[in-house]
Amino acid sequence: MQVTLRIQRFDPERDEKPHFEEYQADVEPTDRLLDALNYVKWYVDGSLAYRRSCAHGICGSDAMRVNGRNRLACKVLVRDLGNPITVAPMLSFQLIKDLVVDMEPFFAKYRALKPYLIADDPPPEKERLQSPVDRERYEDTTKCILCACCTTSCPPFWANGDFYGPAAIVNAHRFIFDSRDHGADERLATLNERNGIWRCRTVFNCTEACPRGIKVTEAMEDVKRALMLRNI
Amino acid sequence: MQAQVSGVLGRYTANKLGMYAWALHRLTGIGVIAFLLVHIIDTAFVMVGPELYNEAMALYKQPFFRPFEVALAAAVIYHALNGIRVTLIDFWEGAARIQERLFYGVLVLFALLFLPSAFIMLRPLFVR
Ligand code: FES
Numbered sequence: 001m002q003v004t005l006r007i008q009r010f011d012p013e014r015d016e017k018p019h020f021e022e023y024q025a026d027v028e029p030t031d032r033l034l035d036a037l038n039y040v041k042w043y044v045d046g047s048l049a050y051r052r053s054c055a056h057g058i059c060g061s062d063a064m065r066v067n068g069r070n071r072l073a074c075k076v077l078v079r080d081l082g083n084p085i086t087v088a089p090m091l092s093f094q095l096i097k098d099l100v101v102d103m104e105p106f107f108a109k110y111r112a113l114k115p116y117l118i119a120d121d122p123p124p125e126k127e128r129l130q131s132p133v134d135r136e137r138y139e140d141t142t143k144c145i146l147c148a149c150c151t152t153s154c155p156p157f158w159a160n161g162d163f164y165g166p167a168a169i170v171n172a173h174r175f176i177f178d179s180r181d182h183g184a185d186e187r188l189a190t191l192n193e194r195n196g197i198w199r200c201r202t203v204f205n206c207t208e209a210c211p212r213g214i215k216v217t218e219a220m221e222d223v224k225r226a227l228m229l230r231n232i
Numbered sequence: 233m234q235a236q237v238s239g240v241l242g243r244y245t246a247n248k249l250g251m252y253a254w255a256l257h258r259l260t261g262i263g264v265i266a267f268l269l270v271h272i273i274d275t276a277f278v279m280v281g282p283e284l285y286n287e288a289m290a291l292y293k294q295p296f297f298r299p300f301e302v303a304l305a306a307a308v309i310y311h312a313l314n315g316i317r318v319t320l321i322d323f324w325e326g327a328a329r330i331q332e333r334l335f336y337g338v339l340v341l342f343a344l345l346f347l348p349s350a351f352i353m354l355r356p357l358f359v360r
Binding site: 067155205215228 | 250251318321322323328329
């Protein structure tokens with residue numbers, strides 16, 4: 001089957017600003033968008049730049065705006081996208097080339113909220129045990145692959161790039177609600193600041209964008225309640 | 233050289249209602265604030281003199297002003313109801329999961345409150 005791809009192109013060495021170009025790709029209906037992009041890159045125009053690695057929806061490299069909505073190119077099928085398919089980079093980040101954006105600020109925010117276990121008690125002889133109920137508390141937020149689909153779908157983040165954004169907060173949630181972790185207070189203090197959790201306006205774009213099906217807004221609300229009602 | 237891609241509503245499509253509920257909330261919020269500013273100014277006219285104040289108030293009673301008042305009522309009612317929805321989402325665990333149903337609730341309550349108000353407000357324009 002023939003599909004037309006409308007891809008946003010930008011070459012920092014030649015272009016003042018991004019523009020769209022059309023390509024034909026010969027793909028199966030059951031191929032993924034990533035296969036169609038590969039087709040363009042391998043057989044039509046080798047200069048097309050995009051990130052991908054695992055091709056199985058787990059590395060989080062190939063998030064992009066597909067028909068105006070954040071998706072992983074390796075996780076959507078061509079037949080579900082209509083024709084033509086519009087492909088553009090994620091919003092709000094600096095463009096590097098074509099579909100590649102600078103993710104460094106995104107990871108900096110992720111690191112700022114300390115996405116690792118903070119436990120000041122002496123390590124036990126074996127492992128730190130946890131009940132299934134306690135484990136379940138943060139199950140949803142363990143699934144994040146840091147693709148940035150949620151953060152770049154978030155209107156408050158478009159308006160203010162200093163907002164930590166849903167992805168960083170999802171990963172903070174993962175540890176705030178972990179019964180073995182003792183760093184909740186420091187993380188919550190950071191999230192209580194100007195560019196913290198209160199920038200969230202419950203738009204729900206993040207929940208809809210997440211390719212892992214994480215209920216992102218719900219996690220954000222958990223954090224808000226933790227701050228308002230002091231119940232973790 | 234790098235180009236900045238700024239996010240604007242038109243460049244992103246959401247198929248959950250949340251984004252549109254929020255955009256409408258913003259719009260009505262700004263509208264209500266704008267009216268409030270105008271209203272503070274015209275009320276302040278009373279300090280200048282009662283004639284000026286009365287003149288300003290008479291302006292509101294003009295028929296052409298009615299549709300604006302109806303729009304203001306719509307903005308206030310929507311903003312209040314959706315505000316309750318957002319508050320529920322913030323305080324009540326589980327509300328986030330039914331946010332779309334809550335939004336439909338907002339629309340139903342909006343219709344129940346707004347349509348009769350609009351009827352009462354516009355009726356004098358047509359029957360005397
Ligand atoms: S290529 Fe790894 S998530 Fe798509």
